[in-house]
Amino acid sequence: MTDCAIPDALRAATRHLADVSDTPRLDAELLMAHALGLSRADMLLRQRELDVPAGFAALLDRRLTGAPIAHITGTRDFWTISLAVTPDTLIPRPDSETLIEAAVDHFHCRAPETILDLGTGSGALLLAALAQWPQAKGWGIDASAPALAVAQANAARLAMADRAAFRIGDWARGVEGPFDLLLINPPYIAQDEPLEGDVLHEPRSALFAGFDGLHDYRRIAPDLPRLIAPGGMAAIEIGHAQGESVSALVAAxxxxxxxxxxxxGHDRCVVATRA
Known part of the structure; x- marks a missing residue:
C-alpha cells in the first residue's frame, strides 16, 4: 500500500475534472468515496490507509464524458436527507432548498400538518419537509410514472412511506385541498434556451415550459387560492429572472x-399566502 495513493489520485482527478466541472475537487472526492463504498467524510479520514479502488478510473471517465455525479453514484444529499436519483428525475439542487427555508421561516415554531408537492420528481421537497416536521403528512403529484417510482422508493428507504403518498397527476387537477404547505418546482426553462452541464442529462419534460418558460406557472396559479389553507403558504421555485413575471401571475x-x-443572491422562490 502506498501512503499517498489516494491523495495523489484525488489531486490528479481534480486536475482532469477542472475542464468539465465547477467543483472538481468535490467531484473527485465523491467518486472516490463511492468507489470505496464509504461516505465522503470516512474516505477523507482514512485516505492514507486505503488503496485506490479498481473501479475509480471508470467512474472518473464517466464524469469526464459529462455524466452527472448524482447519476454515477445514484444518490444526492438534499436538506437533511439523502435521496436516490435516476435519469428519470431532476437532480435535487441546493437552490431548491430555498423553498424549505422559506417554509421554515413562515411556520416558525409551529408545524404544517398537510403538505402538497406538485411536480415531486424524486420526492426531494416533500420528503425534506416531512423530515423537518415529523408529524406532518404529504402528497406528491407528478406526471411521470418512473419519477413516482423513484419518489416512492425514497420514501420507503427513509421510513416515511406511511406519511407520504404519491400519485400520477396533471398539476393540481383533481386535487382537493386545502393544504398548510405547497411545494412546487415546475419546469421553467424557455423552449429555445440552450442547455449545458448536468441538465443535458435530465428529462426534458421537467425542464422546458413553453416559449417563455411560464407555461406551467399559468396553469398552476389559478388553483393556488383554493389549495392554500388559512395561515398556510405556497413556495414556488422560479428561474433567476422570473421573480417579477411569476409574482404577477400569482398576485393576480x-x-x-x-x-x-x-x-x-438570485431570485429563486415565490412565496404566496392568503392576502
Whole structure:
C-alpha cells in the first residue's frame, strides 16, 4: 500500500475534472468515496490507509464524458436527507432548498400538518419537509410514472412511506385541498434556451415550459387560492429572472406575494399566502 495513493489520485482527478466541472475537487472526492463504498467524510479520514479502488478510473471517465455525479453514484444529499436519483428525475439542487427555508421561516415554531408537492420528481421537497416536521403528512403529484417510482422508493428507504403518498397527476387537477404547505418546482426553462452541464442529462419534460418558460406557472396559479389553507403558504421555485413575471401571475389570483433569494443572491422562490 502506498501512503499517498489516494491523495495523489484525488489531486490528479481534480486536475482532469477542472475542464468539465465547477467543483472538481468535490467531484473527485465523491467518486472516490463511492468507489470505496464509504461516505465522503470516512474516505477523507482514512485516505492514507486505503488503496485506490479498481473501479475509480471508470467512474472518473464517466464524469469526464459529462455524466452527472448524482447519476454515477445514484444518490444526492438534499436538506437533511439523502435521496436516490435516476435519469428519470431532476437532480435535487441546493437552490431548491430555498423553498424549505422559506417554509421554515413562515411556520416558525409551529408545524404544517398537510403538505402538497406538485411536480415531486424524486420526492426531494416533500420528503425534506416531512423530515423537518415529523408529524406532518404529504402528497406528491407528478406526471411521470418512473419519477413516482423513484419518489416512492425514497420514501420507503427513509421510513416515511406511511406519511407520504404519491400519485400520477396533471398539476393540481383533481386535487382537493386545502393544504398548510405547497411545494412546487415546475419546469421553467424557455423552449429555445440552450442547455449545458448536468441538465443535458435530465428529462426534458421537467425542464422546458413553453416559449417563455411560464407555461406551467399559468396553469398552476389559478388553483393556488383554493389549495392554500388559512395561515398556510405556497413556495414556488422560479428561474433567476422570473421573480417579477411569476409574482404577477400569482398576485393576480388575489394572493400576497414575496420573492426569496438563494444563497447566490438570485431570485429563486415565490412565496404566496392568503392576502
Amino acid at each position: 389570483q388575489g394572493l400576497a406575494v414575496s420573492v426569496r433569494r438563494d444563497l447566490a
